[in-house]
Amino acid sequence: MSDFWSGYIIVLSLANIIGVSWLLLWTRKMDLSDLAEDGTTGHEYDGIKEYNNPLPRWWLISFWLSIAFSLGYLALYPGLGKFPGLLGWTSHGEHSQDQANYDTEFGPLYKSFAATPIPELAKDDRAMRIAGRIFANNCALCHGSNARGGQGYPNLTDNDWLYGGEPEKLVETLTHGRQGVMPAWKDAMGEQGVKEVVAYTLSLSGRNVDTELAKAGEPRFAVCAGCHGADGRGNQAIGAPNLTDTIWLYGGAERHVLDTVYYGRKNRMPNFDKTLGPDRVHLMAAYVYSLSHK
Numbered sequence: 001m002s003d004f005w006s007g008y009i010i011v012l013s014l015a016n017i018i019g020v021s022w023l024l025l026w027t028r029k030m031d032l033s034d035l036a037e038d039g040t041t042g043h044e045y046d047g048i049k050e051y052n053n054p055l056p057r058w059w060l061i062s063f064w065l066s067i068a069f070s071l072g073y074l075a076l077y078p079g080l081g082k083f084p085g086l087l088g089w090t091s092h093g094e095h096s097q098d099q100a101n102y103d104t105e106f107g108p109l110y111k112s113f114a115a116t117p118i119p120e121l122a123k124d125d126r127a128m129r130i131a132g133r134i135f136a137n138n139c140a141l142c143h144g145s146n147a148r149g150g151q152g153y154p155n156l157t158d159n160d161w162l163y164g165g166e167p168e169k170l171v172e173t174l175t176h177g178r179q180g181v182m183p184a185w186k187d188a189m190g191e192q193g194v195k196e197v198v199a200y201t202l203s204l205s206g207r208n209v210d211t212e213l214a215k216a217g218e219p220r221f222a223v224c225a226g227c228h229g230a231d232g233r234g235n236q237a238i239g240a241p242n243l244t245d246t247i248w249l250y251g252g253a254e255r256h257v258l259d260t261v262y263y264g265r266k267n268r269m270p271n272f273d274k275t276l277g278p279d280r281v282h283l284m285a286a287y288v289y290s291l292s293h294k
Contacts, residue, residue, distance in 0.1 A: 006081030013080055017070060024063055028054065110279035118167035118282070122290035131287035134280060138272065147291050151251055152267060157291045160247045162239040165292060169236075170285035175278070177271030180239050184264030189220060194262045197221055202257065204232040204244045 043050040054060075077085040084090070113127050121127055136145060142153045149155040154162065162180070163173055185194055199209040200217030201224070221232070227240040234242035241249060249267075250260055272281055 001082055003082075006083075009081040010083070013074065017067060020063075021067055024060065028060075107279075110277075110283065113286075114279040114282045116286075118170070118286045118289050119293070121283070121286035122293060124286075127283060128287055128290055131283045134276070134284060135287055138275065139284075147288075152249060152265075154249060155247075156288050158247070159292055160242070160245065161236065162234075162241055162249075164236045165289070167285060167289055170288050171281060173269060174276075174281045174284055174288075175271060175273045178239060178267075178269035180265070180267040180269075182260060182265040184262065185223075186262045188223070189261075191262075193217075193220055194258060197224065198254065198257050198261055201232070201243050201261075202254065205246055 040049040041052050055063075074080050075085070076087045077089050079085070113121055113124075116124070116127075135147070139147075143149050143156055144153070147156040154160075159165065161169070163169055163178060185197070189197060196213050196217035197220040198217070199213035200215075200221050203209045203214045225232075227238060228234050228243055229240075232243040234240045241247075246252060248256065250256055250265060272284070276284065
């Protein structure tokens with residue numbers, strides 16, 4: 001934060017507190033000599049007269065207590081620009097302390113899980129219940145609470161894996177994340193060319209397609225084979241999907257596949273090495289492994 005904005009915040013905060021304090025004092029010492037004999041201000045509407053009575057004492061005291069509390073809080077904790085507060089409290093320090101307490105309490109448990117091979121850990125009911133809660137907090141937003149995914153987010157309960165479903169591959173994916181890119185072919189192939197290559201691609205999984213379009217699209221598929229292979233079965237080393245099955249990440253309807261080839265796709269799986277740490281990554285890999293090995 002710059003010195004200007006720090007000063008601006010300090011002045012604005014203290015000016016508001018001083019202003020409220022002045023308002024309380026000013027209203028407390030108002031001249032009431034011009035009030036009517038009955039104690040009203042002279043304002044009347046629909047038979048209702050306006051009085052000018054002082055605030056109840058308990059209410060006035062509560063105002064002053066709140067002002068005193070705010071001044072004490074701003075003196076002890078950060079709130080006035082760059083001033084750190086007399087206690088030196090920071091949200092980062094609080095988080096670090098909470099994390100340290102958590103690691104002290106649960107660290108040995110996660111260490112014991114990390115020492116267990118993933119296929120064996122996937123059968124541990126207690127470990128999987130703990131992992132299920134971690135999954136709900138970190139993974140369910142994209143993959144769903146049932147881990148079945150959605151359009152653009154892989155289903156984790158089947159045996160179709162873009163980068164491989166072996167235990168070490170799951171750990172690798174969770175640790176480092178993944179970055180997938182399907183290039184757009186609208187400029188290189190044109191609208192007709194995209195229709196042809198899509199017809200051929202759909203035929204690889206036994207779909208009923210226009211045979212003339214598919215025949216014209218077969219030689220065009222050569223540019224796709226660099227990632228998906230000449231047989232269209234994909235390449236897990238680079239996350240290129242298998243085009244010969246019925247599983248489609250962005251939808252298998254012809255219009256969805258046309259959009260994918262025409263406009264391309266980009267997807268990103270975040271890395272959890274810093275968020276979860278290696279021990280909980282190992283536990284999460286076991287949980288994901290268990291979803292497709294029941």
